[in-house]
Amino acid sequence: MLIYLNGQMVEKEAALISPFDHGFLYGLGLFETFRVYDGHPFLLDDHLERLNYGLSVLNIKYRFYREETNNILQALLEKNNFTNAYIRLNVSAGSGDIGLQTEPFMEPNLIIFPKELPPAGELFEKRASLLKLKRNTPEGEGRLKSHHFMNNLLAKREIGPSPEQEGIFLTADGYLAEGIVSNIFWIKDKELHTPALCTGILNGITRQFVMELAGKMGLSVKEGLYTLEQALDADEMFVTNSIQEIVPIFSFEGHKLPGKKGHWVQRFHQDYRDFCQRLWTRNGLRRD
Incomplete structure (x- = not known):
């Protein structure tokens, strides 16, 4: 399976980030999970709005936009031959020195994980x-x-x-x-x-x-x-x-x-x- 990592499509086994990433060291990161239905990322704007707000709170200097994000999603779905999928869009702060950082994080790690799902169907209680x-x-x-x-x-x-x-x-x-x-x-x-x-x-x-x-x-x-x-x-x-x-x-x-x-x-x-x-x-x- 291919995932998206910092602008590249890579096999999941080959995906690497630094152990100095403050998402790993201090939990400084955010994620959104949502579904794609027959190629459509449902309520994508709302997920990105919440994610962008969280990035501003954590002082991570990055912003997501619908068109750019959807283009990445469509390419990732095509590469994996997925039509219906679970998506986890993950942003971690990026690398820094050991110790709590007050300066903005300028180079976060961006990862999108897809997982194939069957078409949505009956209610599950x-x-x-x-x-x-x-x-x-x-x-x-x-x-x-x-x-x-x-x-x-x-x-x-x-x-x-x-x-x-x-x-x-x-x-x-x-x-x-x-x-x-x-x-x-x-x-x-x-x-x-x-x-x-x-x-x-x-x-x-x-x-x-x-x-x-x-x-x-x-x-x-x-x-x-x-x-x-x-x-x-x-x-x-x-x-x-x-x-x-x-x-x-x-x-x-x-x-x-x-x-x-x-x-x-x-x-x-x-x-x-x-x-x-x-x-x-x-x-x-x-x-x-």
Whole structure:
């Protein structure tokens, strides 16, 4: 398989970066994951906007643009003969001396990893349970999609390897936060609920898309500080991320839910299918 590394297409086994890269030494790096559907990188503009914001926070002097990035993606897909793919776009700070650097990083390492996926299809449901491990607080003002993934890794070890299980974090104050690699939503009486960003969660791109989509579907959207008891009163529940899309929950802490049979979950899934091959940004929903 070929990956993109600093302007070149290279075999994955031949990809090399310096051990002095501060992404390796200090976790100073960011990434975005998203899907390509029949050649279209869904919500690419939104992913690049979040990535560019994070780069400015970390003082990494690089900026991504749609046309340039999409040209690279299309070449990489063609080289690998992929039509539908998982993409990880990774930026690490680049090389520097040992020690914490305050000066800007001018030569980051840019890597794009593709992985072939089958065409998106049926809903895949999961059970969810609370994690004993609490969600850590962001390192800075807000949570970036950064290389700092120890909290997520330890949570995954706690919950185990089953793809049918999702672990849900609570904050240190006992409020619902997010899944290990997902955002959580539930519906009650035509209101879509999700934890607020002040809980320290990642503002997922699919999270933002679903909230926009809910408005078009006639659901009111509520963000807040929620307890487990409030979520267990839900009519339906699901989690989201850019690779797994909309994932219905059929059981949460042993409480039965409709899962993939839920009316609203099915509507979200169908609308996702309608838009995933053509939208560059969630803002396109407002013009559709």
